[in-house]
Amino acid sequence: MASVVETYLHRIQSACTPMDAGTLADYIPQLAAVDPDRFGVSVVVHDGHVYSVGDSTIEFTIQSISKALTYALALRERGFDDVDAQIGVEPSGEAFNEISVDHRTRRPRNPMINAGAITATALLLQRPHDDEGTRDDSGTAVDEAFALILEFYSGCAGRHLTMDDEVYRSEMATGSRNRAIAYMLESFGVFPSDPEAAVDLYVRQCSVTVTSDDLAAIGSTLANGGVNPRTGRRMLDTAVTRRVLSVMTTCGMYDGAGDWVTTVGLPAKSGVGGGILAVLPGQLGIGVYSPRLDEHGNSVRGVEACRHLSDDLGLHMF
Numbered sequence: 001m002a003s004v005v006e007t008y009l010h011r012i013q014s015a016c017t018p019m020d021a022g023t024l025a026d027y028i029p030q031l032a033a034v035d036p037d038r039f040g041v042s043v044v045v046h047d048g049h050v051y052s053v054g055d056s057t058i059e060f061t062i063q064s065i066s067k068a069l070t071y072a073l074a075l076r077e078r079g080f081d082d083v084d085a086q087i088g089v090e091p092s093g094e095a096f097n098e099i100s101v102d103h104r105t106r107r108p109r110n111p112m113i114n115a116g117a118i119t120a121t122a123l124l125l126q127r128p129h130d131d132e133g134t135r136d137d138s139g140t141a142v143d144e145a146f147a148l149i150l151e152f153y154s155g156c157a158g159r160h161l162t163m164d165d166e167v168y169r170s171e172m173a174t175g176s177r178n179r180a181i182a183y184m185l186e187s188f189g190v191f192p193s194d195p196e197a198a199v200d201l202y203v204r205q206c207s208v209t210v211t212s213d214d215l216a217a218i219g220s221t222l223a224n225g226g227v228n229p230r231t232g233r234r235m236l237d238t239a240v241t242r243r244v245l246s247v248m249t250t251c252g253m254y255d256g257a258g259d260w261v262t263t264v265g266l267p268a269k270s271g272v273g274g275g276i277l278a279v280l281p282g283q284l285g286i287g288v289y290s291p292r293l294d295e296h297g298n299s300v301r302g303v304e305a306c307r308h309l310s311d312d313l314g315l316h317m318f
Protein backbone atom coordinates (compact mmCIF):
# COMPACT_ATOMS: atom_id res chain seq x y z
CA MET A 1 0.00 0.00 0.00
CA ALA A 2 1.29 3.47 -0.90
CA SER A 3 2.37 5.55 2.08
CA VAL A 4 0.91 9.00 2.76
CA VAL A 5 4.17 10.50 1.45
CA GLU A 6 4.00 8.51 -1.80
CA THR A 7 0.36 9.48 -2.30
CA TYR A 8 1.43 13.09 -1.84
CA LEU A 9 4.34 12.68 -4.31
CA HIS A 10 1.87 11.26 -6.85
CA ARG A 11 -0.12 14.49 -6.49
CA ILE A 12 2.99 16.49 -7.31
CA GLN A 13 3.61 14.24 -10.29
CA SER A 14 0.07 14.84 -11.56
CA ALA A 15 0.44 18.60 -11.09
CA CYS A 16 3.81 18.83 -12.88
CA THR A 17 3.51 16.22 -15.64
CA PRO A 18 1.33 18.39 -17.97
CA MET A 19 3.99 21.15 -17.96
CA ASP A 20 5.83 21.01 -21.26
CA ALA A 21 7.64 24.36 -21.24
CA GLY A 22 11.40 24.48 -21.60
CA THR A 23 13.88 22.87 -23.93
CA LEU A 24 16.50 20.15 -23.78
CA ALA A 25 20.11 21.22 -23.46
CA ASP A 26 21.56 20.75 -26.92
CA TYR A 27 24.96 22.41 -26.69
CA ILE A 28 26.20 18.94 -25.69
CA PRO A 29 24.72 16.91 -28.60
CA GLN A 30 24.21 13.76 -26.53
CA LEU A 31 21.95 15.59 -24.04
CA ALA A 32 19.46 16.41 -26.80
CA ALA A 33 18.92 12.68 -27.35
CA VAL A 34 17.02 11.96 -24.08
CA ASP A 35 13.25 11.47 -23.66
CA PRO A 36 12.01 14.97 -22.67
CA ASP A 37 8.99 13.58 -20.79
CA ARG A 38 10.94 11.73 -18.13
CA PHE A 39 9.98 12.81 -14.63
CA GLY A 40 11.08 11.43 -11.28
CA VAL A 41 10.84 12.82 -7.75
CA SER A 42 12.58 11.28 -4.72
CA VAL A 43 12.90 12.19 -1.08
CA VAL A 44 15.29 10.55 1.41
CA VAL A 45 14.47 11.34 5.03
CA HIS A 46 16.73 11.43 8.10
CA ASP A 47 16.45 7.68 8.84
CA GLY A 48 17.45 6.87 5.24
CA HIS A 49 13.96 5.90 4.03
CA VAL A 50 13.45 6.60 0.30
CA TYR A 51 10.11 7.85 -1.04
CA SER A 52 9.83 8.22 -4.80
CA VAL A 53 7.50 8.45 -7.80
CA GLY A 54 7.86 8.31 -11.57
CA ASP A 55 11.18 7.74 -13.32
CA SER A 56 13.15 7.74 -10.10
CA THR A 57 15.51 4.94 -11.17
CA ILE A 58 16.29 6.27 -14.68
CA GLU A 59 19.90 7.36 -15.00
CA PHE A 60 20.93 10.75 -16.39
CA THR A 61 24.14 12.75 -16.19
CA ILE A 62 24.74 14.71 -13.02
CA GLN A 63 26.26 17.72 -14.91
CA SER A 64 26.60 20.83 -12.76
CA ILE A 65 25.26 19.18 -9.61
CA SER A 66 28.76 17.69 -9.53
CA LYS A 67 30.10 21.18 -8.80
CA ALA A 68 28.75 21.11 -5.25
CA LEU A 69 30.22 17.66 -4.62
CA THR A 70 33.65 18.32 -6.04
CA TYR A 71 33.85 21.60 -4.12
CA ALA A 72 33.11 19.58 -0.96
CA LEU A 73 35.75 17.02 -1.90
CA ALA A 74 38.34 19.74 -2.59
CA LEU A 75 37.63 21.26 0.84
CA ARG A 76 37.98 17.82 2.44
CA GLU A 77 41.20 16.93 0.60
CA ARG A 78 42.93 20.32 0.44
CA GLY A 79 41.47 22.22 3.40
CA PHE A 80 39.69 25.58 3.59
CA ASP A 81 42.81 27.76 3.28
CA ASP A 82 43.99 26.27 -0.02
CA VAL A 83 40.52 26.23 -1.54
CA ASP A 84 39.61 29.75 -0.36
CA ALA A 85 42.85 31.09 -1.79
CA GLN A 86 41.64 29.93 -5.23
CA ILE A 87 37.83 30.19 -5.25
CA GLY A 88 35.53 32.86 -3.78
CA VAL A 89 32.09 32.40 -2.21
CA GLU A 90 30.25 35.41 -3.65
CA PRO A 91 27.20 34.92 -5.87
CA SER A 92 27.93 36.11 -9.39
CA GLY A 93 24.33 36.46 -10.57
CA GLU A 94 25.60 35.32 -13.94
CA ALA A 95 25.05 32.39 -16.27
CA PHE A 96 26.83 29.16 -15.38
CA ASN A 97 29.32 29.35 -18.24
CA GLU A 98 30.06 33.07 -17.92
CA ILE A 99 33.77 33.86 -18.12
CA SER A 100 33.59 35.38 -14.68
CA VAL A 101 36.23 36.31 -12.10
CA ASP A 102 36.56 38.79 -9.26
CA HIS A 103 38.40 41.71 -10.87
CA ARG A 104 40.43 42.46 -7.75
CA THR A 105 41.60 38.96 -6.72
CA ARG A 106 41.24 37.35 -10.16
CA ARG A 107 39.72 34.33 -8.41
CA PRO A 108 36.56 32.75 -9.81
CA ARG A 109 33.68 34.27 -7.85
CA ASN A 110 32.22 30.98 -6.61
CA PRO A 111 32.50 27.20 -7.12
CA MET A 112 29.08 26.80 -8.76
CA ILE A 113 29.90 28.63 -11.98
CA ASN A 114 32.21 26.87 -14.40
CA ALA A 115 35.31 28.97 -13.66
CA GLY A 116 35.16 28.04 -9.96
CA ALA A 117 34.14 24.45 -10.61
CA ILE A 118 37.00 23.81 -13.03
CA THR A 119 39.38 25.35 -10.47
CA ALA A 120 38.03 22.92 -7.83
CA THR A 121 38.80 19.97 -10.11
CA ALA A 122 42.25 21.46 -10.78
CA LEU A 123 42.88 21.52 -7.01
CA LEU A 124 42.27 17.77 -6.92
CA LEU A 125 44.98 17.33 -9.55
CA GLN A 126 47.50 19.19 -7.45
CA ARG A 127 49.32 16.81 -5.15
CA PRO A 128 48.97 18.05 -1.55
CA HIS A 129 52.47 17.01 -0.44
CA ASP A 130 54.31 18.60 -3.30
CA ASP A 131 56.50 21.12 -1.45
CA GLU A 132 58.25 22.27 -4.59
CA GLY A 133 54.91 23.16 -6.13
CA THR A 134 55.60 20.70 -8.94
CA ARG A 135 52.51 19.85 -10.94
CA ASP A 136 51.54 16.34 -11.92
CA ASP A 137 49.27 16.72 -14.93
CA SER A 138 49.77 13.25 -16.37
CA GLY A 139 46.89 11.08 -17.54
CA THR A 140 47.40 8.97 -14.44
CA ALA A 141 46.78 11.97 -12.23
CA VAL A 142 43.48 12.61 -14.02
CA ASP A 143 42.55 8.91 -13.71
CA GLU A 144 43.44 8.87 -10.02
CA ALA A 145 41.59 12.09 -9.26
CA PHE A 146 38.55 10.81 -11.13
CA ALA A 147 38.64 7.54 -9.17
CA LEU A 148 38.60 9.62 -5.98
CA ILE A 149 35.68 11.72 -7.29
CA LEU A 150 33.71 8.63 -8.27
CA GLU A 151 34.37 6.97 -4.95
CA PHE A 152 33.23 10.10 -3.11
CA TYR A 153 30.05 10.63 -5.16
CA SER A 154 29.26 6.90 -4.77
CA GLY A 155 29.73 7.08 -1.00
CA CYS A 156 27.35 10.05 -0.80
CA ALA A 157 24.77 8.22 -2.95
CA GLY A 158 25.27 4.89 -1.17
CA ARG A 159 25.79 2.91 -4.36
CA HIS A 160 28.48 2.48 -6.99
CA LEU A 161 28.15 5.19 -9.67
CA THR A 162 29.68 5.19 -13.15
CA MET A 163 30.27 7.59 -16.05
CA ASP A 164 28.38 7.88 -19.36
CA ASP A 165 31.19 7.60 -21.88
CA GLU A 166 29.15 8.96 -24.81
CA VAL A 167 28.15 12.13 -22.97
CA TYR A 168 31.78 12.54 -21.87
CA ARG A 169 33.05 12.27 -25.46
CA SER A 170 30.25 14.49 -26.74
CA GLU A 171 31.15 17.27 -24.29
CA MET A 172 34.91 16.88 -24.80
CA ALA A 173 34.32 17.37 -28.54
CA THR A 174 32.31 20.57 -28.00
CA GLY A 175 33.90 22.04 -24.87
CA SER A 176 35.76 25.06 -26.26
CA ARG A 177 34.18 27.42 -23.79
CA ASN A 178 35.33 25.46 -20.74
CA ARG A 179 38.81 25.21 -22.23
CA ALA A 180 38.73 28.97 -22.80
CA ILE A 181 37.78 29.54 -19.15
CA ALA A 182 40.60 27.30 -17.88
CA TYR A 183 43.19 28.93 -20.16
CA MET A 184 41.98 32.40 -19.18
CA LEU A 185 42.51 31.54 -15.50
CA GLU A 186 45.93 30.11 -16.32
CA SER A 187 46.84 33.31 -18.13
CA PHE A 188 46.06 35.23 -14.91
CA GLY A 189 48.55 32.97 -13.10
CA VAL A 190 45.82 31.70 -10.78
CA PHE A 191 45.17 28.20 -12.10
CA PRO A 192 46.43 25.29 -9.99
CA SER A 193 46.98 22.63 -12.71
CA ASP A 194 47.25 22.04 -16.42
CA PRO A 195 44.07 23.49 -18.04
CA GLU A 196 43.52 20.52 -20.37
CA ALA A 197 43.80 18.02 -17.52
CA ALA A 198 41.40 20.03 -15.36
CA VAL A 199 38.80 20.33 -18.14
CA ASP A 200 39.09 16.60 -18.83
CA LEU A 201 38.47 15.84 -15.15
CA TYR A 202 35.60 18.35 -14.97
CA VAL A 203 33.87 16.85 -18.03
CA ARG A 204 34.28 13.35 -16.60
CA GLN A 205 32.64 14.39 -13.33
CA CYS A 206 29.76 16.07 -15.23
CA SER A 207 29.21 12.76 -17.08
CA VAL A 208 28.67 10.65 -13.94
CA THR A 209 25.19 9.12 -14.10
CA VAL A 210 22.69 9.33 -11.24
CA THR A 211 18.97 8.81 -10.65
CA SER A 212 16.62 11.08 -8.71
CA ASP A 213 16.87 8.48 -5.91
CA ASP A 214 20.66 9.00 -5.91
CA LEU A 215 20.30 12.80 -5.80
CA ALA A 216 17.95 12.52 -2.83
CA ALA A 217 20.42 10.18 -1.08
CA ILE A 218 23.29 12.60 -1.74
CA GLY A 219 21.06 15.41 -0.45
CA SER A 220 20.29 13.42 2.69
CA THR A 221 24.04 12.96 3.28
CA LEU A 222 24.48 16.76 3.15
CA ALA A 223 21.37 17.23 5.32
CA ASN A 224 22.82 14.83 7.85
CA GLY A 225 26.09 16.71 8.46
CA GLY A 226 28.05 14.62 5.94
CA VAL A 227 27.01 11.12 7.10
CA ASN A 228 25.05 9.01 4.63
CA PRO A 229 21.94 8.04 6.67
CA ARG A 230 21.49 4.80 4.71
CA THR A 231 25.02 3.44 5.11
CA GLY A 232 26.15 5.31 8.24
CA ARG A 233 29.36 6.25 6.41
CA ARG A 234 30.85 9.69 7.14
CA MET A 235 31.78 11.35 3.83
CA LEU A 236 32.42 14.92 5.03
CA ASP A 237 32.85 16.74 8.30
CA THR A 238 30.17 19.15 9.44
CA ALA A 239 32.22 22.30 8.69
CA VAL A 240 32.60 21.31 5.03
CA THR A 241 28.93 20.36 4.82
CA ARG A 242 27.90 23.75 6.23
CA ARG A 243 30.10 25.59 3.74
CA VAL A 244 28.77 23.64 0.76
CA LEU A 245 25.14 24.14 1.79
CA SER A 246 25.79 27.87 2.28
CA VAL A 247 27.24 28.26 -1.20
CA MET A 248 24.43 26.15 -2.69
CA THR A 249 21.92 28.53 -1.04
CA THR A 250 23.41 31.66 -2.59
CA CYS A 251 24.85 30.37 -5.88
CA GLY A 252 23.35 26.95 -6.68
CA MET A 253 20.67 28.10 -9.13
CA TYR A 254 22.84 30.64 -10.99
CA ASP A 255 21.09 33.81 -12.13
CA GLY A 256 17.83 32.19 -10.93
CA ALA A 257 19.21 31.90 -7.37
CA GLY A 258 17.36 34.88 -5.87
CA ASP A 259 14.00 33.73 -7.16
CA TRP A 260 14.72 30.19 -5.96
CA VAL A 261 15.73 31.22 -2.44
CA THR A 262 12.67 33.44 -2.08
CA THR A 263 10.15 30.90 -3.32
CA VAL A 264 11.64 27.50 -2.40
CA GLY A 265 14.09 28.52 0.31
CA LEU A 266 16.35 25.44 0.27
CA PRO A 267 20.02 24.99 -0.61
CA ALA A 268 20.02 23.38 -4.05
CA LYS A 269 22.02 22.65 -7.17
CA SER A 270 20.80 22.09 -10.70
CA GLY A 271 22.35 20.47 -13.76
CA VAL A 272 21.66 20.70 -17.49
CA GLY A 273 21.01 16.95 -17.50
CA GLY A 274 17.66 17.90 -15.88
CA GLY A 275 18.45 17.06 -12.27
CA ILE A 276 17.93 19.19 -9.17
CA LEU A 277 19.28 18.29 -5.75
CA ALA A 278 17.77 20.17 -2.79
CA VAL A 279 18.44 19.85 0.93
CA LEU A 280 16.50 20.62 4.08
CA PRO A 281 19.36 20.72 6.61
CA GLY A 282 18.91 18.26 9.46
CA GLN A 283 15.91 16.67 7.76
CA LEU A 284 15.97 15.39 4.21
CA GLY A 285 17.33 15.35 0.69
CA ILE A 286 15.25 15.86 -2.47
CA GLY A 287 16.13 14.68 -5.98
CA VAL A 288 14.12 15.63 -9.07
CA TYR A 289 14.65 14.67 -12.69
CA SER A 290 12.96 16.26 -15.70
CA PRO A 291 15.13 17.23 -18.68
CA ARG A 292 13.37 20.31 -20.11
CA LEU A 293 15.21 23.43 -18.93
CA ASP A 294 14.34 27.09 -18.40
CA GLU A 295 16.46 30.01 -19.57
CA HIS A 296 18.82 29.64 -16.58
CA GLY A 297 19.51 25.95 -17.33
CA ASN A 298 17.30 24.73 -14.44
CA SER A 299 14.73 21.95 -14.92
CA VAL A 300 11.28 23.55 -15.43
CA ARG A 301 9.26 20.74 -13.82
CA GLY A 302 12.04 20.19 -11.28
CA VAL A 303 11.73 23.78 -10.03
CA GLU A 304 7.94 23.46 -9.93
CA ALA A 305 8.07 20.15 -8.01
CA CYS A 306 10.42 21.72 -5.45
CA ARG A 307 8.07 24.73 -5.12
CA HIS A 308 5.20 22.36 -4.35
CA LEU A 309 7.23 20.40 -1.80
CA SER A 310 8.43 23.57 -0.12
CA ASP A 311 4.96 25.19 0.03
CA ASP A 312 2.92 22.13 0.94
CA LEU A 313 5.31 20.72 3.53
CA GLY A 314 6.55 24.06 4.89
CA LEU A 315 10.18 23.30 3.99
CA HIS A 316 11.29 26.90 3.36
CA MET A 317 14.21 27.54 5.73
CA PHE A 318 12.88 30.93 6.87
Ligand code: DON
Pocket (backbone or CB within 6 Å): 062, 063, 064, 065, 096, 097, 114, 171, 178, 203, 206, 270, 271, 272, 273, 296, 297, 298
Ligand atom coordinates in the same frame (compact mmCIF):
# COMPACT_ATOMS: atom_id res chain seq x y z
O1 DON B 1 30.05 22.93 -18.09
C1 DON B 1 29.13 22.46 -18.76
O2 DON B 1 28.83 22.98 -19.79
C2 DON B 1 28.30 21.24 -18.32
N1 DON B 1 28.99 20.05 -18.39
C3 DON B 1 27.60 21.42 -17.03
C4 DON B 1 26.70 22.59 -17.08
C5 DON B 1 25.52 22.54 -16.22
O3 DON B 1 24.99 21.54 -15.83
C6 DON B 1 24.94 23.88 -15.92
N2 DON B 1 23.78 23.77 -15.10
N3 DON B 1 22.67 24.03 -15.09
